Amino acid sequence: MARVVVVGGGLAGMASAARLAKLGHEVTLCEAGDRLGGALAPVERDGFAWDGGAASTLLPAVLRDLFRKTGRPLERELELVPLDPVREHRFADGSTLALPGGSRAAQIAAFDRLGPGLGPAWAAYVASYADDWELVRRDYAERPYDKASADPAAVRLLRGRRSLAERAATLPDPRLRAVALHPAHAQGQDPARVPAWLGVWSYLEQRLGAATVPGGFSAVATALGTRLTTRGVEVWLGTRVSDVVVAGGRARGVLTNVGEFSADLVVVAADPRRLPSLARQVRRTTPAAAPDVVHLGLAGDLGADLAHETVLHGSPDLLLHRGGTAPEGSSVLTVAAWGLAPGTDLLDRLAERGVDVRDRLVTRVDRSPAEVGAGGSPYGLAWEGRATVARRLGPRTPVEGLYAAGAHAAPGAGVPFAGLSAALVAQVVGPA
Ligand SMILES: Cc1cc2nc3c(=O)[nH]c(=O)nc-3n(C[C@H](O)[C@H](O)[C@H](O)COP(=O)(O)OP(=O)(O)OC[C@H]3O[C@@H](n4cnc5c(N)ncnc54)[C@H](O)[C@@H]3O)c2cc1C
Missing domain, CATH: 3.30.70 (Alpha-Beta Plaits)
Structure with missing residues (x-):
């Protein structure tokens, strides 16, 4: 059993803590703010409560896997319902598209209503991502990326120079291009610098749809907070980590405003650029812009x-x-x-x-x-072309015993990727 300190109580920190505790480790979580949730925490005023960050998720299987692997299944804690439509797009020319999720046929019909032939054009664009997703899933999202052991096709894909903007430019209508680029725009990214393979978002949306929680997606943060209690994770709120203690080339604990916590392993699920002992490793990265x-x-x-x-x-x-x-x-x-x-x-x-x-x-x-963006880095790092894959940390870092999860760590931002990054940390740390 290892003593683990997790830095940051957003989705990735809570998910890492719950998974590692379930694997038998003794876990302490330090959160700088006065509540858990990070970008998932609600914003409240005058009896109203708004989702402060995510209001829905792609790949709901990531949340399901997290709850199932750490205790009671998600369905016993939360109502996760499919979004129909996933989203409505209102274009500058006055036309609208209610985008269905989880159905190729329904998407073809919806795009055809924008103009004859646009449905099959969209379906062909989305289908072109099927192989990309298999490669990304196997070698980047569901196991730590290692170019030495990855499928050479995955390495070629992740090293590709083509941008999402270039790939979407093949679509025959500006409205289709706007829908294709939306996932990048909605994460503060420049599609000309986002690698083409990130169009897998559109593929996942068509194949699996998106889901939300009636009454507010922030309920996910509340349920995860309860899960931490169940798993015996010690949570320290109002505890800002100022640095990771590194001695003899490995992580030994963290320094905080309330004192030092010693540990065998440290998981940074907050912005590593703000921690001096990690800042150098990520100096060639830029945070994604917040709105x-x-x-x-x-x-x-x-x-x-x-x-x-x-x-x-x-x-x-x-x-x-x-x-x-x-x-x-x-x-x-x-x-x-x-x-x-x-x-x-x-x-x-x-x-x-x-x-x-x-x-x-x-x-x-x-x-x-x-x-x-004050609480952390909710949109992770800005994509700056293909080099960003190698510049991101996570799940491992160059320091032994120090791991990285969250939007800033591989494989990226958003609920699914932040959740997957925690699963990767649990995978490389392993059982006690
Ligand atoms: C407005 C908005 C809308 C969004 N909409 C969607 C959406 O619809 N779908 C989707 O999938 N995603 C969406 N996202 C993105 C998604 O919410 C985030 O990618 C995800 O929640 C990030 O989780 P995280 O744990 O990596 O980071 P964060 O949620 O940023 O958590 C980091 C935590 O670490 C804490 N922390 C930071 N520094 C320290 C320190 N030194 N010591 C201790 N604690 C520290 C912070 O207080 C914070 O609680 C949205 C984000 C925003 C902001």
């Missing part, structure tokens, strides 16, 4: 006017989601946008795009990009 976000509490029910998630395409795209809870007779809406000019009110931009909720406003919480 401006406004959480709105509105009088009345939004009803069927808006899907759970809606993208208002334009400059910039506005991303809307309805995750959270509101007092009786009112509703929640969250709007996010990247690259907003200073002084711009997102509520006005929303009105210009046809969603005018200004006269229904009860309360609002504005979060600047600095505030959204």
Whole structure:
């Protein structure tokens, strides 16, 4: 049995802690904030509660696997429901697409309604990712990437120079290209610097759909907090790790504002660029940009006017989601946008795009990009071409006994990849 300290109580830190505790290790988790959840924690005001980060997830199997491998299955803790549609896209020309998930035939029909022949064109684009996903899944997402032992086809794929923007440029219609690039835009990434294989998002969405939790996705963080208690993980809130203690070439513990914790193994599930003993290893990486976000509490029910998630395409795209809870007779809406000019009110931009909720406003919480990114690095690292694969840490690091999980660690950001990164850490640490 090893004594493990996990740094960071976001999804990746909680998932790593729960998995390692289940494997028989003695786990302590240090979280700088006063609650668990990181980007998954809710934002609350005046009786409203909004999902502060993720409001849905692709690859719900990742969460299912996490709950099943650490105790009671997810279905016993949470209601995870498929999103239908996964998202509505409203394009600048006035046309709309309610994007179905989990069905090739339904996607073909939906794209065909945009224009004859567009359904098969989209289906062919998505199908071109089937082999890529198999390679990525086997050699990058579900086991630590090691180019010496990986399938040579996976190595070629991950080293490919082609960008997502270039691959999407083969699509015959600007609206299809906008849908193809959306996953990159929605993570603050520049599609011209995102490797082409990351289009596997579209493939996963079509094959498996997306899922959410009625009443707010932040319930995942609450359920994981309970799971940590069940697994006997010692949680220290308000405990900011200032560095990892490294002696004799291996991790020996962490330094925090409340003192030193000694450990046999340390898992960093927070931004490694902020920890001096790791900063050098990741000096050639850049954090992905965070958006401006406004959480709105509105009088009345939004009803069927808006899907759970809606993208208002334009400059910039506005991303809307309805995750959270509101007092009786009112509703929640969250709007996010990247690259907003200073002084711009997102509520006005929303009105210009046809969603005018200004006269229904009860309360609002504005979060600047600095505030959204303050707790950690919720979108991980910016993709800077193919080199980013090698520049990311995780699950192993160059320091013995020191592991990395989370959005900044391989294989990437978002609930599925943050969850998978914790599974990779558990895999390389192994049972006690
Ligand atoms: C607005 C927004 C919308 C999003 N929407 C989606 C979505 O719809 N679907 C999706 O899949 N993903 C979405 N994401 C991304 C997803 O939420 C994140 O990728 C994921 O939750 C990151 O989890 P994490 O554990 O890696 O990092 P974080 O959640 O950032 O957790 C890091 C934790 O570490 C703590 N910490 C940091 N430094 C220290 C330290 N020195 N010592 C101790 N603790 C420390 C922080 O306080 C934080 O709690 C969204 C993110 C945001 C911000």
